Amino acid sequence: MNIPTITPILTTTNEAKDIKTITFRYPKTVIPGQFFMIWIPGVDEIPMSVSYVNKEVKGITFRKIGEATHALYQLKPRDKIGVRGPYGNGFTLTGKHLLFIGGGTGVAMLAPVVEQARKRKLKTTVIIGVKTKNELFFEDRLRKSGATILISTDDGSKGYKGFASSLAKDILTKEKIDAVFTCGPEPMMKTLLSSCRTTPFQASLERYMKCCIGICGQCCIGKGLRVCLEGPIFDGKTLKKIDDFGVYRRDAAGRKIPV
Amino acid sequence: MDEDAGSIQRMIDCGAGAIVTKSIGMQPREGYANPTILELEFGLLNAMGLPNPGIDQYGNEMKQLQKSKTPIIGSIYAADTQEFVMLASKMKQYGAAGVELNVSCPHAKQYGLEVGCDIALLQTIVSSIKQKVRIPVFVKLSPNVVNIVEIAQAAEKGKADAIVAINTIKGMKIDLETTHPILANKTGGYSGKAIKPIGVRCVYDIAQSVNIPVIGVGGITTGEDAIEYFMAGASAIQIGSAVYYRGPDVFKQVCKEINDWMDTHGYKKITEFIGAAYQ
Numbered sequence: 032m033n034i035p036t037i038t039p040i041l042t043t044t045n046e047a048k049d050i051k052t053i054t055f056r057y058p059k060t061v062i063p064g065q066f067f068m069i070w071i072p073g074v075d076e077i078p079m080s081v082s083y084v085n086k087e088v089k090g091i092t093f094r095k096i097g098e099a100t101h102a103l104y105q106l107k108p109r110d111k112i113g114v115r116g117p118y119g120n121g122f123t124l125t126g127k128h129l130l131f132i133g134g135g136t137g138v139a140m141l142a143p144v145v146e147q148a149r150k151r152k153l154k155t156t157v158i159i160g161v162k163t164k165n166e167l168f169f170e171d172r173l174r175k176s177g178a179t180i181l182i183s184t185d186d187g188s189k190g191y192k193g194f195a196s197s198l199a200k201d202i203l204t205k206e207k208i209d210a211v212f213t214c215g216p217e218p219m220m221k222t223l224l225s226s227c228r229t230t231p232f233q234a235s236l237e238r239y240m241k242c243c244i245g246i247c248g249q250c251c252i253g254k255g256l257r258v259c260l261e262g263p264i265f266d267g268k269t270l271k272k273i274d275d276f277g278v279y280r281r282d283a284a285g286r287k288i289p290v
Numbered sequence: 291m292d293e294d295a296g297s298i299q300r301m302i303d304c305g306a307g308a309i310v311t312k313s314i315g316m317q318p319r320e321g322y323a324n325p326t327i328l329e330l331e332f333g334l335l336n337a338m339g340l341p342n343p344g345i346d347q348y349g350n351e352m353k354q355l356q357k358s359k360t361p362i363i364g365s366i367y368a369a370d371t372q373e374f375v376m377l378a379s380k381m382k383q384y385g386a387a388g389v390e391l392n393v394s395c396p397h398a399k400q401y402g403l404e405v406g407c408d409i410a411l412l413q414t415i416v417s418s419i420k421q422k423v424r425i426p427v428f429v430k431l432s433p434n435v436v437n438i439v440e441i442a443q444a445a446e447k448g449k450a451d452a453i454v455a456i457n458t459i460k461g462m463k464i465d466l467e468t469t470h471p472i473l474a475n476k477t478g479g480y481s482g483k484a485i486k487p488i489g490v491r492c493v494y495d496i497a498q499s500v501n502i503p504v505i506g507v508g509g510i511t512t513g514e515d516a517i518e519y520f521m522a523g524a525s526a527i528q529i530g531s532a533v534y535y536r537g538p539d540v541f542k543q544v545c546k547e548i549n550d551w552m553d554t555h556g557y558k559k560i561t562e563f564i565g566a567a568y569q
Contacts, residue, residue, distance in 0.1 A: 032329060032330060033328060033329035034328045034329070034330070034463065034465075034472060035465065035472065037467035037468060068324070068325070070325060070472075072465070072468045074323075075323045075324055075474070076323075076324035076325045076474075111468060113465070113468075113472075240324075241321070241326045241338065242326060242327035242336070243327075244327060244329065244534055245533075246291065246327060246334070246530075246531070247291070247293075247326065247327060247336075248292060248293040248312070251293070251294055252296070254296045254297075254299050254300050254303075255291065255297035255298075255300025255301070255538070256296075257297075281294070282320070283320035283321060283341060284319055284320045284321070284341055284342060284344070285293045285312075285318075285341060285342055285343040286347055287347075287350075
């Protein structure tokens with residue numbers, strides 16, 4: 032059976048403007064980087080990466096951006112949502128000094144893997160890149176994990192002024208980084224990949240998803256790689272062979288549109 | 291799968307002998323909101339809603355497959371004869387080895403089953419395509435009808451080259467906690483293991499009533515499932531849901547299982563047992 036399990040929302044937390052975290056009881060084992068399908072009955076069902084991983088309780092963090100996230104944003108504790116999953120592969124931690132780059136809301140799904148790396152006592156540097164400082168969230172949470180946190184803002188309102196990918200390039204040339212992990216806008220991730228050269232690289236991709244179980248083909252990239260099943264985390268070697276990475280995605284009708 | 295050139299190529303590499311594309315229409319269509327597919331106890335329930343980029347854009351996908359030696363059959367859906375003819379003509383232009391008419395989708399208004407239930411209209415559509423476009427025409431039928439045989443015969447009268455049976459069976463799944471039907475479209479089409487006996491029966495009835503080949507589809511997951519369809523009278527088989535149950539390698543696995551079964555039972559050719567069930 033692969034159908035939503037109805038579960039009440041336990042907590043809702045405002046993280047920044049238009050950004051919320053919702054937690055719910057869901058005792059299945061989840062690897063950071065994996066995602067759920069969140070069903071809002073009567074509205075839609077959407078993929079959401081896990082942002083909090085506890086034994087009994089899981090969480091998702093999202094920006095109010097479309098019809099489904101607007102509906103999700105309005106929900107309160109005890110309201111019911113449907114959850115199924117987890118789906119996808121999740122991150123694989125390798126190396127001793129790790130660099131994480133989260134662009135926009137991308138930091139939400141990186142947070143649990145950063146905490147996992149710190150639990151393993153790995154040297155961990157995190158770049159949180161946002162347009163402007165009031166979009167920033169999870170800074171305190173990640174500092175508490177013991178990771179080194181760097182902020183970049185496009186407008187210079189906090190930390191480094193400029194793109195997270197430029198800041199990452201500086202770090203990659205100055206320090207010995209064993210592996211790079213990223214989630215954010217695809218052009219940013221593509222730039223990062225080109226800065227990485229031989230450094231192992233893992234990126235979380237976002238595609239319009241429908242079935243989430245690898246049968247409908249909606250989220251395919253390259254030669255039939257299903258983002259919902261073989262992804263959403265892909266390594267640099269695979270991504271270098273995918274022409275559409277950082278360039279095109281597909282809309283609900285399967286038409287190619289710029290990312 | 292099979293909505294884009296990349297996933298088609300992967301299915302070919304995984305051993306599929308031919309490909310049927312996603313059903314393509316005149317205009318781009320987004321399909322239904324999620325949930326679109328559920329896995330129930332004994333099969334998959336889907337209401338994708340015929341999502342596709344439209345025939346013009348689909349040419350870009352077909353172009354990438356032109357060098358492929360594996361036949362690509364363009365599945366097409368439309369609301370009237372003229373559109374079906376245009377779609378078939380475009381598919382031919384793109385290098386399709388044939389077209390499969392989706393006149394059996396159980397959950398898209400104006401299309402699919404609504405066309406496939408009208409015997410006179412179906413015959414006109416098939417004969418118009420055959421007259422105006424020189425391309426093999428397969429007609430995929432729905433089991434959600436009173437008499438599937440008379441529909442197959444109408445397709446044959448229109449000079450269809452083969453019948454494909456069956457499409458999914460209309461169904462529903464309700465969530466008890468919220469009282470909502472889970473699929474956004476409420477109803478969907480049921481596929482997988484559960485529908486195999488229905489497909490086998492349809493193929494068995496049709497194959498004895500028409501003089502054109504029947505392609506069996508519905509719940510085929512293993513080599514033995516395929517052999518059962520051959521014995522019911524199918525000349526070829528299609529696999530869809532089993533890509534979920536066994537992964538893309540299902541094509542190679544089913545071929546091997548058919549060969550192994552034939553070896554242990556002393557058969558050399560599949561034709562030796564096509565229709566073996568008629569007694």
